[in-house]
Amino acid sequence: MRRPKIKITLIDRKGERGCHRGHNIGDSFDFDTERGDLCPMAMHVAFPYVDILRYGGSIPGQPEGTAVFCCPDADTINVFKAEIMIEE
Structure with a gap:
């Protein structure tokens, strides 16, 4: 079984x-090919959510296949959404 692709988008x-x-x-990043372009602090927070989504888990209170999380930088507090991309 192939792991699903994950897109991470800055939403707020x-x-x-x-x-x-x-x-x-509005900036978006493909987790597999562009994660090096994403801020390392945000990536540190994103990784567990990506793992949860990729291996069939879900985040309580969030739509299926998505995870919303924040950057840990208190001066910025970027809000990101990780989501499973359905391949056609």
């Missing part, structure tokens, strides 16, 4: 400052 910003890595709302 709660902090007062811009992202020190230069990410903007």
Whole structure:
């Protein structure tokens, strides 16, 4: 069984400052091929959610196949969504 592709998208910003890595709302990253472009702090938080989604788990209170999480930078607080991409 192939692991599903995961897309990570910046969907909101709660902090007062811009992202020190230069990410903007709407930026998307393919977890497998572009994860090196994603801020390492956000990636650190994303990894467990990606694992949960890839191996059939779900996040309580969130739609099936998605996980919303925040960057740990208190000045920025970028909000990301990880989602399973359905291949056609």
